[in-house]
Amino acid sequence: MNQHASQHAIAVAGVRRVFGKGRKQVIALEDVDLVVGAGEFVSLIGPSGCGKSTLLRLVADLDTATAGTLEIFGKPARRARLDQDYGIAFQQAGLLPWRTVAGNVELPLKLHGVASAQRKARVAELLDLVGLSDFAKNHPDQLSGGMQQRVAIARALAESPRLLLMDEPFGALDEITRERMQNELVRICAETGAAVLFVTHSIPEAVFLSDRVVVMSPRPGRITGVVDVRADGLAGAHDRTERARDEEGFFRAVAEVRGLLHGAPVATVAADGLEK
Ligand SMILES: Nc1ncnc2c1ncn2[C@@H]1O[C@H](COP(=O)(O)OP(=O)(O)OP(=O)(O)O)[C@@H](O)[C@H]1O
Numbered sequence: 001m002n003q004h005a006s007q008h009a010i011a012v013a014g015v016r017r018v019f020g021k022g023r024k025q026v027i028a029l030e031d032v033d034l035v036v037g038a039g040e041f042v043s044l045i046g047p048s049g050c051g052k053s054t055l056l057r058l059v060a061d062l063d064t065a066t067a068g069t070l071e072i073f074g075k076p077a078r079r080a081r082l083d084q085d086y087g088i089a090f091q092q093a094g095l096l097p098w099r100t101v102a103g104n105v106e107l108p109l110k111l112h113g114v115a116s117a118q119r120k121a122r123v124a125e126l127l128d129l130v131g132l133s134d135f136a137k138n139h140p141d142q143l144s145g146g147m148q149q150r151v152a153i154a155r156a157l158a159e160s161p162r163l164l165l166m167d168e169p170f171g172a173l174d175e176i177t178r179e180r181m182q183n184e185l186v187r188i189c190a191e192t193g194a195a196v197l198f199v200t201h202s203i204p205e206a207v208f209l210s211d212r213v214v215v216m217s218p219r220p221g222r223i224t225g226v227v228d229v230r231a232d233g234l235a236g237a238h239d240r241t242e243r244a245r246d247e248e249g250f251f252r253a254v255a256e257v258r259g260l261l262h263g264a265p266v267a268t269v270a271a272d273g274l275e276k
Helices: 052-059 077-082 101-111 116-129 145-157 175-192 203-209 242-246 248-261 266-272
Strands: 008-019 026-037 041-045 067-072 087-090 163-167 195-199 212-217 222-228
Touching: 008 052, 008 195, 026 052, 026 195, 026 222, 041 052, 041 203, 052 067, 052 163, 052 195, 067 077, 087 145, 101 116, 101 145, 116 145, 145 163, 145 175, 175 203, 195 203, 203 242, 203 248, 212 248, 222 248, 242 248
Parallel strands: 041 195, 041 212, 087 163, 163 195
Antiparallel strands: 008 026, 008 067, 212 222
16 A cells, blocks of 8 residues: 555545436435545534435445545555455444354454454453453343443454444433443544544534534535534544533534534634534
């Protein structure tokens, strides 16, 4: 891989995705350009149907674009999928109920022929990272929703990916667990240096986690604005602490994202001040 390509985790250019034909045609994505730098945390936010999941699925090569190009670490999406260049965590934790917590985390390593002793060591490390060392032998149905999601994140991290693709991973959690999970994700990203493309419906979640928040609108699905949270005075995503939730820059960024979602001129909303 050349030096230039390795600078980007994701490079999306001129992407269009059309479903169906004739009167039933849906333009899920139109003219989408997006670059996610190595180690950068980028969230996608927008109303239902604006194409967030479609974009994530295209990056993960679970679907194919009608037009445009997608590169992951400089490779076509298909090559990156085959090379296991990223980990995936979606809203449903998607754990195998008959396997233990350790067995679930171990699975990708087993499927890729990692030797037993190495697998064991890696699983122990990952469970420690997500704070579940004491639950290695439990089964998923013995865990809370937040704990199951942490198992799914550990599994997504098993092969030390430089990129994580996450589609509303905390959407089903209560607010307190959700904030705790967000704090943990920040810590994990700082420790692993992974880039993240993260889909969410929550403005505060997007702002707290991200370096940049990408705002989308539907029919056709397009990027309508990008808020660089760092420009609002928050530390970069890897250096973020829980205190960021109380900082002025946080509320400024929340107001900016909200303004973009509602189609208001950003300057007016920002000048207006804080969350309403
Ligand atoms: N397989 C498909 N066949 C037909 N239409 C589809 C398909 N997948 C998505 N769409 C349409 O594409 C548009 C974008 O859908 P997508 O799921 O990407 O939106 P989203 O922003 O993730 O929505 P939500 O926030 O509700 O999850 C929607 O109008 C949806 O109905």
